[in-house]
Amino acid sequence: MISKATIDQIFDTARIEEVIEDFVALKKSGSNYKGLSPFTNEKSPSFMVSPAKQIFKDFSSGKGGSVVTFLMEHEQYSYPEALRYLAQKYNIEVEEDQPSDEARAERDQRESLFLVNEYANKFFQKQLWEAEEGRQVGLSYFRERGFSDATIENFQLGYSPDGYTAFTDAALKDNYQLDYLAETGLTKVDGQRKLDRFRGRVMFPILSHTGRTLGFGGRILKTDAKAAKYLNSPESPIYHKSKILYGVYQAKRAIAKADECYLVEGYTDVISLHQSGVENVVASSGTSLTKEQIALIKRFTPNITLLFDGDAAGLRASLRGIDMILAEGMQVQVVLFPEGEDPDSYAKSHSAAELKAYLQEEATNFLRFKARLLLKDAGGSPLEKSKAAREMVKSIALIPDELERQAYVKETAQIMELEEQILYRELGQERSQQRRREEREERRQAQREERSQNMQVVPEASGRQSEEGAAVTPAYNQEKALCWLLLNYGGEEYVFPSLRDEDAETKEDPPPETVASFVLNELAQDELDFAHPHLAGILARFHEHYNQGQPPPKPEDFMRGGDKELMQLVVDLISDDRELHDWRRKKIYPADRAKAIPTFTEEALLRFKEKNIAALIQKLQRDIPQNNEQPADPEKLQTLQRLIQLKVAINRDLRRIF
Numbered sequence: 001m002i003s004k005a006t007i008d009q010i011f012d013t014a015r016i017e018e019v020i021e022d023f024v025a026l027k028k029s030g031s032n033y034k035g036l037s038p039f040t041n042e043k044s045p046s047f048m049v050s051p052a053k054q055i056f057k058d059f060s061s062g063k064g065g066s067v068v069t070f071l072m073e074h075e076q077y078s079y080p081e082a083l084r085y086l087a088q089k090y091n092i093e094v095e096e097d098q099p100s101d102e103a104r105a106e107r108d109q110r111e112s113l114f115l116v117n118e119y120a121n122k123f124f125q126k127q128l129w130e131a132e133e134g135r136q137v138g139l140s141y142f143r144e145r146g147f148s149d150a151t152i153e154n155f156q157l158g159y160s161p162d163g164y165t166a167f168t169d170a171a172l173k174d175n176y177q178l179d180y181l182a183e184t185g186l187t188k189v190d191g192q193r194k195l196d197r198f199r200g201r202v203m204f205p206i207l208s209h210t211g212r213t214l215g216f217g218g219r220i221l222k223t224d225a226k227a228a229k230y231l232n233s234p235e236s237p238i239y240h241k242s243k244i245l246y247g248v249y250q251a252k253r254a255i256a257k258a259d260e261c262y263l264v265e266g267y268t269d270v271i272s273l274h275q276s277g278v279e280n281v282v283a284s285s286g287t288s289l290t291k292e293q294i295a296l297i298k299r300f301t302p303n304i305t306l307l308f309d310g311d312a313a314g315l316r317a318s319l320r321g322i323d324m325i326l327a328e329g330m331q332v333q334v335v336l337f338p339e340g341e342d343p344d345s346y347a348k349s350h351s352a353a354e355l356k357a358y359l360q361e362e363a364t365n366f367l368r369f370k371a372r373l374l375l376k377d378a379g380g381s382p383l384e385k386s387k388a389a390r391e392m393v394k395s396i397a398l399i400p401d402e403l404e405r406q407a408y409v410k411e412t413a414q415i416m417e418l419e420e421q422i423l424y425r426e427l428g429q430e431r432s433q434q435r436r437r438e439e440r441e442e443r444r445q446a447q448r449e450e451r452s453q454n455m456q457v458v459p460e461a462s463g464r465q466s467e468e469g470a471a472v473t474p475a476y477n478q479e480k481a482l483c484w485l486l487l488n489y490g491g492e493e494y495v496f497p498s499l500r501d502e503d504a505e506t507k508e509d510p511p512p513e514t515v516a517s518f519v520l521n522e523l524a525q526d527e528l529d530f531a532h533p534h535l536a537g538i539l540a541r542f543h544e545h546y547n548q549g550q551p552p553p554k555p556e557d558f559m560r561g562g563d564k565e566l567m568q569l570v571v572d573l574i575s576d577d578r579e580l581h582d583w584r585r586k587k588i589y590p591a592d593r594a595k596a597i598p599t600f601t602e603e604a605l606l607r608f609k610e611k612n613i614a615a616l617i618q619k620l621q622r623d624i625p626q627n628n629e630q631p632a633d634p635e636k637l638q639t640l641q642r643l644i645q646l647k648v649a650i651n652r653d654l655r656r657i658f
Contacts, residue, residue, distance in 0.1 A: 002083050003095040011560050014086045016054050016067040023074055023209060025256040025300045038074055038299050039063055043329040043400055054556050057575035064571030066559035075210060079562035081111055113238050116180045117213035123170060124158025124203040134159040138202045141221055145268065146348050151275045154250060160218060162200035185234040198231060204267045207249040215239035217267060243292040245282040246270055254279035255300040264307045264343050272347040276355050289321035294328050305333040305363055309342040315373055322366050327398040334369040335362045367408055370395060371415045389416045393423055397430040475611035479535040481604045482519055484573045486542050490516035490552035494598040515601055516542055516552040522605050528612060534566050610650045617643050
């Protein structure tokens with residue numbers, strides 16, 4: 001669909017560190033950037049971005065690739081979707097090999113749902129600003145709530161007309177399919193009857209952290225006892241309420257900059273705080289806090305502050321959310337607003353300076369908040385007080401860091417007027433129970449994985465598979481080692497030990513040779529190729545460049561296709577987990593791999609040849625009769641003997657002892 005010229009321009013223009021910073025909080029680490037994995041829940045950063053190589057590598061999940069691969073993995077984009085996202089970000093005009101109408105028809109279902117939602121978002125905004133009904137009803141409402149026009153535009157607020165099919169009719173007229181309108185929940189379909197879901201409501205679009213429209217929330221303005229005050233889009237392939245935070249698109253940069261995220265409950269709470277200058281705020285949109293939502297915040301900061309209404313009836317229910325945050329190794333504080341106030345009303349009745357001062361002064365760590373809440377319910381009962389202490393210890397036990405646990409035990413002892421030793425015993429018991437629960441879950445997970453693996457078809461070639469899914473051949477590891485050399489050191493020149501030995505009599509070093517030419521010549525001389533399809537493809541590209549007199553291809557040359565498996569393999573081969581640590585600051589100096597490259601290259605070639613010889617020996621042994629009734633082919637016997645002698649010689653060179 002997208003022309004090669006456009007794809008090349010996108011890859012040449014896009015900077016991987018700039019793109020990934022929209023999703024992950026990155027910090028400079030030498031020549032690279034480092035951050036927490038966006039694919040797993042981890043406590044220490046293992047996610048690396050290399051501007052020089054234009055790749056990312058997540059050592060926690062094993063994922064890696066180019067800027068396009070990242071978008072495909074993180075946002076679940078297709079290859080064309082990722083390219084279009086980058087083209088839009090860098091203002092690159094997309095040239096297509098086919099007419100755009102045909103391209104739209106060929107897009108998958110997911111992209112079609114996004115297109116429908118984007119259309120609806122623009123439609124609702126246009127109705128708010130340009131239609132008489134929208135201005136009088138919707139725009140007036142937002143302005144009465146104290147939202148400025150700039151804020152309304154920033155959050156892309158809109159209005160859905162009060163007609164039964166006003167939106168649906170407009171969408172169908174503009175050639176959007178009814179099936180997609182129904183699947184996104186924008187239109188209710190019952191046989192031949194069609195009905196706008198959000199009719200007569202002000203609209204709050206729910207955006208992903210990349211700015212794509214996932215769904216909508218709509219608030220009804222007229223009094224109707226039968227209608228829900230707020231109505232959200234139903235679950236769909238692109239909208240999962242438990243994984244989404246309202247306002248994250250507008251807040252993500254502020255969260256990363258402040259290294260803190262305020263979490264509220266409603267749409268208007270987010271908008272009012274944002275307008276008052278507190279931009280690092282998101283909402284759970286009325287759902288109980290989920291692990292997926294916590295993980296989304298953790299991509300940008302490890303610090304969460306929960307904001308609660310002063311008269312919130314569900315404060316005890318919030319304790320579960322606090323425990324979930326603690327279990328993820330994050331810091332959590334709580335701010336309670338005065339009675340009768342919520343974040344929206346407080347922001348409107350106070351200046352921006354007063355609001356920020358209140359948030360800072362009233363922030364309480366989770367322990368004191370929990371103690372205040374539990375002791376209020378306990379009254380003067382010693383039994384209830386002991387239950388409250390036990391509940392506090394349960395929360396402390398979830399904290400991964402031991403020093404933090406000790407600090408909170410001391411604070412609990414002071415608050416509850418109890419001996420630390422008693423609390424430590426309770427903490428030890430709770431931690432032991434947690435470990436047993438985790439071990440049971442790990443065993444269950446292992447059993448599930450084992451059952452799943454037993455159901456899979458085992459490749460006939462070897463009974464194993466590589467991480468890319470292709471069958472693993474006997475020489476797979478040796479092929480990987482040679483590709484590692486080609487990708488990382490292919491253009492480097494060395495004097496190889498065997499060449500130096502050949503010219504020993506002249507007492508002069510032979511001219512240096514690149515790793516690529518040395519490896520390729522050695523393989524061509526023995527007519528050897530790779531069996532693994534992706535590794536064979538890498539080798540073929542090096543052969544092609546060498547035969548045409550071109551420099552060896554660079555790793556980034558393998559990143560411009562849509563083959564995620566190939567890109568993942570290349571990234572694995574060029575990534576170094578030593579980059580995760582600043583060893584020099586710790587006065588640890590890892591060995592310089594480059595100095596050992598000549599020797600390692602020759603040994604890698606010998607190992608690869610030995611594997612191929614071993615395979616030939618096995619084949620000949622199967623072909624040669626094992627009984628005396630049928631005479632063996634003398635030529636095959638001689639070949640077998642030569643191969644065995646050659647294998648012994650190679651193992652001797654590799655200093656292997658049998």
